[in-house]
Amino acid sequence: MKRLKVQRRGKGSPRYAARRNSPGKVKYPFNYSQEKVCGEVVELLHNSGKTSPLARVVLDSKESFFIPASEGLFIGQKIEAGTGAALALGNILPIGKVLSGMPVFNLENTPGDGGSFFRAGGSFGEVISIENDVVFVKMKSGEKRKFDPKCLCVIGVVAGGGRTIKPMYKAGNMHFLMKARGGRIYPCVRGYAMNTVDHPHGGSGHNSAGRQKMTSKKFGPPGTKVGHFGGKRTGRKKK
Numbered sequence: 001m002k003r004l005k006v007q008r009r010g011k012g013s014p015r016y017a018a019r020r021n022s023p024g025k026v027k028y029p030f031n032y033s034q035e036k037v038c039g040e041v042v043e044l045l046h047n048s049g050k051t052s053p054l055a056r057v058v059l060d061s062k063e064s065f066f067i068p069a070s071e072g073l074f075i076g077q078k079i080e081a082g083t084g085a086a087l088a089l090g091n092i093l094p095i096g097k098v099l100s101g102m103p104v105f106n107l108e109n110t111p112g113d114g115g116s117f118f119r120a121g122g123s124f125g126e127v128i129s130i131e132n133d134v135v136f137v138k139m140k141s142g143e144k145r146k147f148d149p150k151c152l153c154v155i156g157v158v159a160g161g162g163r164t165i166k167p168m169y170k171a172g173n174m175h176f177l178m179k180a181r182g183g184r185i186y187p188c189v190r191g192y193a194m195n196t197v198d199h200p201h202g203g204s205g206h207n208s209a210g211r212q213k214m215t216s217k218k219f220g221p222p223g224t225k226v227g228h229f230g231g232k233r234t235g236r237k238k239k
Helices: 005-009 171-180
Strands: 037-045 054-059 064-068 078-081 092-094 103-105 125-131 134-138 144-147 152-155
Touching: 078 092
Parallel strands: none
Antiparallel strands: 037 054, 037 078, 054 064, 092 152, 103 125, 103 152, 125 134, 134 144
16 A cells, blocks of 8 residues: 555655744743833734734833733733733733633743743633632633642733634635645545545545554654554454
8 A cells, every 4th residue: 555645744844834923922021029010002913823913012111022912902002910910801910819700811831931821812711719829720621720820811812713703615715725824735635535545544435434444653753643543452342
């Protein structure tokens, strides 16, 4: 059998690398010992390759930084950041100062990393409770995760959540969208839609996996990951 497409591509190349043309890096530029600081949203920017726009905030000290824009954010809006900031849309606070039930985004995993969770368009986390100097936040998956109360976050919901509502209407629109995203393989044909000679899932004339699935190496390179990954057995279990 000939090698599959994923095997012929191997471990990738610069063609499949993500673009690095963002307007700026998302990061909180201040430390945790200072009091409340104030700033203003001066610009809303399109972040190429990402699902949410960026907001550039300039502090009173003339220092600027980027955060994902929240729904309802506008140019000229005043922003507060720090432990004494008000509980208002777009303000930056430690997660330990946020009330239960409030939505937050760009939440840090460890204090000082600049934000790791809830950065995609339309995403947010919900503060559940604060117990024994640990903050419990409900993730998108439903998991309840613990965070350090000093981890910074932004109050609100990330903008750009309705981007998938508008239909494409025709294949050409999707074609040019994928082309603009830089080297993405499109369209991607399903394995079970192929012939038997082209893919282990192909053949059999109907929507099934065809022949017995291959068992791939669990920690193998991308070209080998076809079929069941680390499966102990395949096929129909006999009584």
